[in-house]
Amino acid sequence: MDNAAIADRLDAFAALLDLAEANPYQPRAYRRAAETVRAAPVPVSDLVRTRRVRDLRGIGPGIEARLRELVETGEIAELRELERELVPGLVGLGRFLGLTTKRSVEIARALGVRTPEEFRAAVAAGELRSVPGVGPKIEARVRDALTREREPRPGxxxxxxxxxxxxxxxxxxxxxxxxxxxxxxxxxxxxxxxxxxxxxxxxxxxxxxxxxxxxxxxxxxxxxxxxxxxxxxxxxxxxxxxxxxxxxxxxxxxxxxxxxxxxxxxxxxxxxxxxxxREAWSPGPTELVTEADIRGDLHCHTTWTDGRFSVEEMGRAARDRGYDYIAICDHTPAVGAVQGLTADDVRRQGEEIAAANERLAPFRVLRGIECDILPDGRLDLPDDVLAELDWVQASVHAGQRASREAMTARVSEALQHPAVRCLSHPKGRIIGSRPENALDLDAVFELARVHGVAVEVNGLPSRLDLSGEHVQRAIAAGVQIVCSTDAHSIRGLAHMTLSVHTARRGGATAADVLNTTPLAPPGRGVQR
CATH class of the missing domain: 3.30.460.10 (Beta Polymerase, domain 2)
Structure with missing residues (x-):
């Protein structure tokens, strides 16, 4: 099997694990493995046969066993069993119609059908109403969805x-x-x-x-x-x-x-x-920012908090991407979900960053922090520690449901701190899970412009915050943008692509994006 065929089967396995309501980690791991296999520069089947496939990042013993089974037999037994149990075509059609996996399987068994065509025929023949728990309303909804040209779906x-x-x-x-x-x-x-x-x-x-x-x-x-x-x-x-x-x-x-x-x-x-x-008729600038314009990533995490790689590993990976610099921005204690860095931790991490810089020069690892904004607008580290850093970005994590007045006052106070250089993921959204907070962006943009604070387009796929629409408003207000990844791993550095294209949706040019510029002299961070 070639790499594409192997990756397709891993993707199919991930989708079926999703349908089977497996531990969410499992389908994510198989999708990441599929990406790795698809992009591998050598035949993965050869790596499997020579027992070197675990040299690929993200391939552990469990996935290696699946790959060996796939390469040696041409299939994955559990995948075949899931396909037999769940009937993917019917489950896919059920999801399109708004039915859960469990309900789709129950209906298919009750009707004795195995294909979408058989299901359509059964519905047309009025057999759906014979299924326990399916009343006239559900039958009407399914019939309507089957005949509708395009059913709105969650994105x-x-x-x-x-x-x-x-x-x-x-x-x-x-x-x-x-x-x-x-x-x-x-x-x-x-x-x-x-x-x-x-x-x-x-x-x-x-x-x-x-x-x-x-x-x-x-x-x-x-x-x-x-x-x-x-x-x-x-x-x-x-x-x-x-x-x-x-x-x-x-x-x-x-x-x-x-x-x-x-x-x-x-x-x-x-x-x-x-x-x-092309969301509406709005031509905008012709020379939008590109990924090639980016000189460095200004929001990355390491094993000091919730990242998976060391300072030097993240720096080396960023250098390999062609960057000139990277900012290590681990969390502070108030983030709550992980153990953040205290003042002493920040200074000890600074020693590790200095050692990494000696080995990576002329590439530079910047001493940064993702500093939580406390409810009263104060920052979660002492001023003397913040003053030592090259790059300070302020973030709100807890309290995203605060009122417009409270959230705006909290962020506004933080933006006036002389150490703050950037506001991270300003609207706090998690796409599909948590709506935007009530922050008054126009008021914040005006304050950011006055104090020379940039705003972030966070490249995590579940955030992309600021959105393109908000980027457009920030640029109109004279505020600079930072395209960053919030990477918690080397793989996460690739999310710069999503950040840059989200900024482009707001009409951002290279001149609008702070990290398209070179570094200032040591100790001065990134040029304004």
């Missing part, structure tokens, strides 16, 4: 949506479109555009467990993915239309046929608009 986080759509596009020789190409933080509309007929290959992909209709496939998570096929001379038009947003496309008027998006815009006589700016 996938951007990193998961990108991995899913990217793998399908790669397999078909196509290109991701929809929300993924616009880098939305939560993706509902997923699409792939291809230039040659691939319908049969699309339906046969391991990620697709059922077809809703001729152009829409269904993943095991119940997420529909659209397939758009256009001849080369109309490919650009199809890509633009499938990328959306619908409001943006409608504002362009009738689209001419063209082989590239650039040719479509040229024929319309309007400047090219980057996909990130």
């Amino acid at each position: 996938l986080l951007l990193d998961r949506a990108r991995a899913l759509v990217g793998a399908i596009a790669d397999a078909l020789g196509g290109e991701p479109a929809g929300d993924v190409r616009r880098w939305r933080d939560s993706c509902e509309h997923l699409a792939v555009v291809c230039s040659e007929p691939v319908a049969e290959r699309f339906a046969a992909l391991p990620q697709i467990v059922a077809m809703i209709d001729e152009t829409r496939g269904l993943t095991i998570e119940g997420v529909p993915i659209e397939l758009h096929v256009a001849p080369p001379e109309r490919y650009g038009t199809a890509l633009l239309r499938a990328t959306g947003s619908p409001a943006f496309v409608a504002a362009l008027g009738p689209l001419p046929d063209a082989p590239t998006e650039e040719a479509v815009f040229a024929a319309l006589g309007v400047p090219f608009v980057a996909p990130e700016l």
Whole structure:
């Protein structure tokens, strides 16, 4: 099996573990392993046979055993058993219809069906009402959902949506479109555009467990993915239309046929608009910030608190990414969820950072901190300790449900502290789990501008905070942006991609982003 095929089976196993309501760690571990396998520069099957596969990061003994079984037999027995028990096509369709995994399995067993087609036929024949616990309301809802052209679905986080759509596009020789190409933080509309007929290959992909209709496939998570096929001379038009947003496309008027998006815009006589700016008709700047512009990552954690790698390991990995610097910003005690650094800890960590800098020079590891803002606006470390640091970012963790007045007063007090250089994840959201806090951003942006404090676009997939919309407001207020990852591991440094593209959604150029600039002389941190 080649790496792509192995990775697909690991992804399928992760999805089925999700459906089986396994420990959340397990599907995450298998998805990370799938990413590692897909990106491996050598055949993973060879590494398995020579017992070197655990040299790959994230492959432990459990996953190694699964890989050995897969390489030697062509399948994973537990995966086959889960497929037999859960009937992925039906579970995927059930999720699309708003049913839980358990309920989908119960209904399938009661009806004696094994495929989406058999389920549709049973519903059409009125057999659904014979299932215990299914009354007229549920039957009507399922019938309605089966006939509706597009059922609104909860969004996938951007990193998961990108991995899913990217793998399908790669397999078909196509290109991701929809929300993924616009880098939305939560993706509902997923699409792939291809230039040659691939319908049969699309339906046969391991990620697709059922077809809703001729152009829409269904993943095991119940997420529909659209397939758009256009001849080369109309490919650009199809890509633009499938990328959306619908409001943006409608504002362009009738689209001419063209082989590239650039040719479509040229024929319309309007400047090219980057996909990130296509939520509405708002052309914005033409030279947006790129990942290549980033000179360093200003928010990373280590084993001193809740990170998985040492100071030097994180620094070395950042240097390998081509950066000039990295800021180590571990937590302070008030964070609560982990044991934060005391004043003495910060100074001892400073010694480790100094030693790492001797080995990594001219690359620089900055002494930083993610300092909690206490309820009264004070910072969670003494002023003399904060004054020693190269980079201080202030954060709110506990108390995200405070009133607008209380939250704004708390943050405003902290921003006036002379040591604070950045406000981290200002709105405190966890996408799909915790809504934004009530912080008055306009008041905070004005204070940040006056005191020279930047605001962060946090690259964790579940945060992406500030959002693109808020970035636009910060830039308009004259406040600088910091694109950072909040990395808790070497792998987490890759989240810079999400941070940068989120900043681009707000129209950020390299000049708007603080960490596109070089370091000031030692002891002065990053230039303002």
